[in-house]
Amino acid sequence: MSTVFDFTYTLNSETSQNEVLNNAIAATAKKEYEPTSHFFVDESQLSSTVVANYTTDAFGPVTGSLTTKYRTTSKIRATVTDPVKVMAICNGQVLIQPQTGDATKVNLILKPSNTYSPLKIKYFIYRGVNKADLIGNNILKPLVNEGTGQPTFLAKLWKQYIAYNSTLIDPNTKAPLPLPTEFPSFLIGYDETQSDNTLIENYFTKKDINISYQIPLCTAGEHLGNFTGEIGLDIVLDHGDYQLQNQEELFKFDLKFAREKEHIFDTTAIPSSTPVKIKRYKEYIHQFMDAAAFWGSHMECGTIKTIATDSSTDATIKKGLKTNNDIFTKIVNKYQTQNKIYVYVQGENNRSYNYYDSTRxxxxxxxxxxxNETEASGWPIIxxxxxxxxxxxxxxxxxxxxxxxxxxxxxxxxxxxxxxxxxxxxxxxxxxxxxxxxxxxxxxxxxxxxxxxxxxxxxxxxxxxxxxxxxxxxxxxxxxxxxEFPLKNYYNNLFPANFNTNFLLPNAEIENMNLWATYDKSRMINLDAVVDIGASIQNKVVFDNGKESKDSGAAVPRKTRRLYMAILKRNSIHEVEYDRLNIDTITAGIAKSTTTREQYALNVYNNTDFSVFKGTFEDGLDTINSLSLIHKDSSLKKNSFFHLGITDEEYNTLMYNQINARGTIQTATTVTQNLPLEADNVFFHLEEDLTFTNRNVQKFKVGFRFEDATGNISTLFPTVTNEVFVYTVDGFYFFSKEYSAYQEYVVTDSTYIRNYEEKIGFDNIESTSNKRYEDWFIEKDINMKNKVDTFINALSQIDNNANFYNNVKTLVENSALSIWNQAISTVQANSNANPDDRPLYWARLKMQVALKSHPYFGGGNNAKDLDNLILLFEEKSRNYTSVINAPVGTNKILITGFDPFQLENDIEQWNPSGIAILSLHGKLINNTYIQTMIFPVRYKDFDKGYVEKYIFPHIANVKMIITVSQGRYRFDIERFASKFRTKTSTDNLNIKNTNHIFYLPNGNKIEQTSLSKIPEFLETTLPIAHMIPGTLGNNRVVYNQEYQSNISSLQYSSANSGINNLSAPAIGEIALNGSGGTYLSNEIFFRVAVLRNHLNLNDNLKSGHLHVPILDVNNYSLAANFIVETTKILKDAIQSL
Known part of the structure; x- marks a missing residue:
């Protein structure tokens, strides 16, 4: 992406550029590839391809040297000897450079201002534009009358130049200065004396360039110049705005490359060549795209404008070429490679697919x-x-x-x-x-x-x-x-270590300056350990001069720091919280004056809604500042950013293994670098200190992981006296003691951000009472309200000290169990004509929000303690761990229900299954003792094995387990439970999840198990013959035998359909739908059946699922009658015991 300055030749002053310069101007990242471009020459003047020219014109392996040479310049030829117009492909900046070996030609480097996201293009390099139309004797060609064919780009530059100079005043006479008659070419960056080893990007960022100039802007379709004979085009893909440091580079985007007539990678020209160097060198082709493939990629999904479409009077034609036939016949077939398909495959560790494994x-x-290399003569591309x-x-x-x-x-x-x-x-x-x-x-x-x-x-x-x-x-x-086994830790593949900014830095240090560089190869990372996803990431490093948080005297000192970031672009569950951040628009920049938290957040996160929370913890006798990221509206968005913060001194200690030279070592030529110069693919490597005992904090020793000169992966740490350590409280933000001490823009009072489930009752207001729905529901049971208020008040009185956890644990245990008992007491009260499960549901949420909001947990601190307390609250308020044995001489059955769900459709929704289990819990019916639990409508609780964890301890002591959930408008006893989980339905956290995990008993514990050990379908063992027709009849209670597999299916069973088993799916069929659907009601049925089946209890344990009728919201007479009906069905089932 380009550094675009909107300028009009303020050539003697750069102050207008000294505030904030960013390399991105796109507002929104695109999910789809929908390119819009202008063809770069007059297509009507191009010749058809000639086979004899393939060797000299074609992109890719070069004929005659297929294994050693690879051309990245795609060439086309004119049919005429007259000049042919050259046009701007897109909006951007144009740098003109002399062409090596031909004094009559120049090359144009067009740096796009808008992303082709998700593809990113860094440069379009035009090779072979006629110099005489633009520059002569190091001055721009003078203007002639319009209409003479002179490039409009040149005319625009002259007009801007004259306009600027017309405002200049002689300081002595106060008279206007005479208008210039010449326009020196160095003012637009054209300097034939500039060294070939100058990086192209340095021109765009003015780094290490000793002339005053401005790179001019262009617009798509603008006439830039002309060519005669042939012209080449290199398309360079954008892997970020950065410069490598402290390692050897085999190829650079420098002026030598930019000035060539054509560019060819030649493995025979590698200095001190080795097989490993040749292998690395070939990887560079992944940053180039054939122009034919680029233009061809517009077919049916993009648009190409041309000189012909621009001049058309037909409104449809004027929009540009879109169709396959138009784009192919008018543009693509002018290239030697018109039929080539290029498949780039990137594997692990930023390398091509077969780099480490030649057999894949x-x-x-x-x-x-x-x-990968078969069809490309040993080059890493298909x-x-x-x-x-x-x-x-x-x-x-x-x-x-x-x-x-x-x-x-x-x-x-x-x-x-x-x-x-x-x-x-x-x-x-x-x-x-x-x-x-x-x-x-x-x-x-x-x-x-x-x-x-x-x-x-x-x-x-x-x-x-x-x-x-x-x-x-x-x-x-x-x-x-x-x-590989053992699994690699996610944090050891996140942060590349050896890249630096390509921005010009001021001569004098500016104390509150931020600058940042980006590195983007769309690497795929396994993040199951922290967020249960795979994701493509880009990297960013932010350099700043942090300010010490405490006053050390008259002047508060600053320290130069580095924040390495890994930023999620796209992820495997396609979570919208990440997508809304427009990560693809994050590119390099510099802010020379950062004085507020909002400015800092914009520089670092591209979003002012983020803040860095600073807390404290202890490491021995040291008090250390903890850092974590928070977002003002979302608890999920912080998960898009991973951080590693160290100081420059610490970086240099890692690089040179010398603590005594910190801060000055980068410029010291006498100090030997600890990291080998031939190292490549250098990442930070973290090794956990397992002797560190703070249960809420992790501590790591920092080193490097890299490819060595032999191509093997190595790790390198400083010696013991020079070790560098970082900490994390949340697994997302890693920081050294020094780095966090100098974090300037922070918040210390972190307000907990409610999750989706917690927000919905807080943000919505009940119209008649003008109360938040959360409170409106809780107040339906005044005793429940009192318990909630008592808990919140007691929690606020507990000091944030060393005894906090134990004190709060006792409060949580008592209060959570208390609201469970209160809900049962209210629903089962003889005088209660309004049975309701919602006061319990909303009380639980409000009390947990109060717990999460306590300062002890601010900014993600003490996260493990919070997780333990929330789990305890869930266990007691859902009766997971308070199920008691049946009285002697009685049978025992276990029944489960669910929370209300789909509240986004109707926030007043209740769940009749919840009402049922509250009404039945603790009752003795026909010598059968009933115990109940209520489960959340959250995928994550199921994936953590909570169904298996809390039901398994009781499975040997109960005669029957019935899982209950809200269904249609009748009672359905479901026959088939299926392994399949829906890909489309969201849970109460507004999450979609398809990657479910199963568990099986191992001794007295449950453990994650192989999916291959789990059958596709299992059947109910409930006593169907006792339950249907039963007391309510077969019209009201139906044996539903519906299912769908990849081969066979049965439809939803009709009323009065009886209980004779229809044909079942055969072994080997893949489940697509169970009788109870594909949502969590089917899944809890299935998980209990898996336990029963694994323990060989199919003949002894009666288990299955009952879908109960949906009830009109707030119709309490229906709810009361529903309890009566459910009790009758249960009595019918109990007769079988």
Whole structure:
């Protein structure tokens, strides 16, 4: 992305640029690839391709030197000898440079101002523009009369230059200065004397350039110049605005590269070449795209404007070329590579797919698969050309499904396995990606290998075809496809260490300056350990001069610091909280004056709603400031950012292993670097200090992880006396003691941000009472209100000290159990004609919010203590751990219900299953003692195994388990429970989740288990013959045998359908739907059945699911009658015991 300055030649002053300069101006990141461009020359003047020119003109491996040379310049030729117009592809800035070897030509570097997101383009480099039309003798060509064909770009520059100079006044005479007759070319950055090793980006950011200039702006379709004969175009993909430091670079985007007539990677020219260096060198081709593929990628999903469409009077044509046929015949077929498909596959550790594993295959073009390098002469890319029959419908499309191979050590438990793939391609709905899979072992009796190797789920894309051949295009696949045992910690693959800013820094230090660089290769990261997702990330490092938090004397000292960030772009559950942050718009910048928290948040997070919370904790005798990120509206958005904060001194200690030279060591040429210069792919490596005893804080020793000169992965730590340590209180923000001490812009009073479930009753007001719904529901039971108020008041009286946890634990245990008992007492009271489950539900939420809001937990501090207390509250207020044994001589049954749900549709919604279990708990009916629990409508509670955890201890002591939930308008006894979970329904946290985890008993505990051990369907063992027709009859109570698999299905059973079993799904069929659906009601039924089946209790334990009728909200007479009906069904079932 470009650093775009909106200027009019303020060439003698740069003060207007000294506030905040950002490399991004796009407001919103796109999920879809929908490119809009202008073709870069007059397409009507181009010749068709000639086979003889393939060797000199084609992008890719160079004919005659296929394994050693790779051209990145795509060339086209003119049909005429007259000059052909050259146009701006998009809005941006244009840097003009001399062309090496041809004094009559110049090259143009166009840096786009708008993202092609999700694809990012750094530069368009035009090679071979006629110099005589723009520059002569180091001055811009003078203006001539309009209409003579002179580039409008040149005319615009002259007009701006004259306009600026017309305002200048002679300081002595006060008269206007004479207007200039010459325009020196150095004023727009053209300087033939500038060294070839100057980085291109330095010109755009004015770093280390010793002339005063402005890079001019251009607009899409603007006439930039002309070419004769041939012209080349390099398209450089944007991997971030950064400069590597402290390591060798085999290729740079410098003026030598920018000035070439054509660019060719040549492995024979690598200095001190080794096989590892050649391998690394070839990786650079992933930053280049064939121009033919770029233009072809616009087909049917984008627009290309041309000189012809610009001049058309037809409104439709004027919009530009869109169709396959128009774009191919007018543009793409002018390229030698008009039919080539380029598949870029990035694997682990920022490397191409076969970099570490030469055997992995890509499936798609070949059913047997192909190596990444097979069709590209050893270069790490797949280049294919498809031939199809012209009659294949549809005429201009061909769908292809790609699969990548993964490799997983089978010692890794199935629930911890993780394979993710992300995709960027034309005509592909990128909102469906990344895809996450958790591969299972092959079904026995096949022997499970040491490493599980298989193919990912299909990645489907649409390729454009013209006549009988494919049209040039691209497909970029990003994979995290290998897991070794033991699993790598997520934080050791997050933070690249060796990149720096490319911005010009002021000569004198500015104490409150922020500057930042970005690094973006869309790496796929396994974040299951912290947020249960896979995600593509980009990196950012923020340099600042932090201010010490305490006054150390007359002057408060500052310290130069570095904040390394890993920022989520897209994730495998496609959570909207992340998407709304527009992460793709975060690019490099500099802010030379940062004086407020809001400015700091904008610089670092691109969003002023974030703040850094500062707390404290102890490490031995040291009091250390803790740091964590908070958002004013959302508790989830902070999860998009991972941080590692250290000071410059600490960075240099890691780099040079010398603590005594901190702060000055970067400029000391006599100090030997500890990190080998030939190191590549350098990341920070954290090693946890397991002797650290604070249960709410983790401590880590910091080092480097890198590829060494032999290509192997190595780690490096300073010696013991020079060790650097960081801490984290939440797993997202890692910080050193020194870094956090100098964190300037913080908040110390953190207001807890309610989650979705907690907000809905707080933000919405009941109209008649003008009270928050949360309070309105609680006040339906005045005794419940008193218990809530008592808890909140008592909590506020507990001091934030060393005894806090134990004191609050006692309060939580007593208060949570108290509201459970209160709810039962109220519903079961003889005088209560208004049975209701909502006071308990909303009381629990309000009390937990009060707990989470206590200062002891501010900013994520003491998070483990909070987790333990919330779990205790759940256990007592849902009766998870207070189920008691039946009296001697009686049977015992366990019944579960659910919280209210779908409150976004009707906030007054109740759940009749909750009313049922509150009305039945503790009763003795027909010599049968009833105990109940109520479960939340939250995927995460199920994925943590709470159903198995709290039901398993009782399964051997009960005769029957009935799970109950709200259903349709009758009672349904569901026959089939299915393994399948919905992909579309949200829970009470507004989360969609498809990656469920199952558990099985192991001794007296439950443990996560392999999905392959879990059947697809299980059946109810409830006493159907006693329950149907039963007391209520078969019209009111129905045996529902509905299911769906990948092969067979049964429809929803009708009333009076009887109890004879219909055909069941066969072994091997894959579940798609159970009798009770695919939501959590089916899942709790299934999880209990899995326990029963695993423990061989199918003949002894009666278990199953009862869907009960939905009740009109607030119709208490219906609710009272519903309790009577439910009790009758239960009595019918009890007769079987």
């Amino acid at each position: 295959k890509v499936f798609g073009f070949s059913s047997t698969g192909q190596l 280049i294919e050309e498809l031939t199809v029959t012209a009659s294949t419908p549809p005429k201009y499309k061909k769908g292809i499904s790609f699969n990548l191979e993964y490799n997983i050590d089978t010692r890794i438990p199935e629930q911890e396995r993780h394979v993710t793939v992300d995709v960027i391609s034309p005509n592909n709905n990128t909102s469906h990606y990344p895809l996450l899979e958790k591969p299972v072992n092959p079904i026995t009796p096949a022997t499970v290998p040491a490493f599980l190797t298989n193919k990912t789920a299909p990645i489907t894309t649409i390729l454009q075809v013209n006549e009988t051949k494919s049209c040039a295009t691209f497909l970029i696949l990003y994979g995290n496809l290998k897991q």
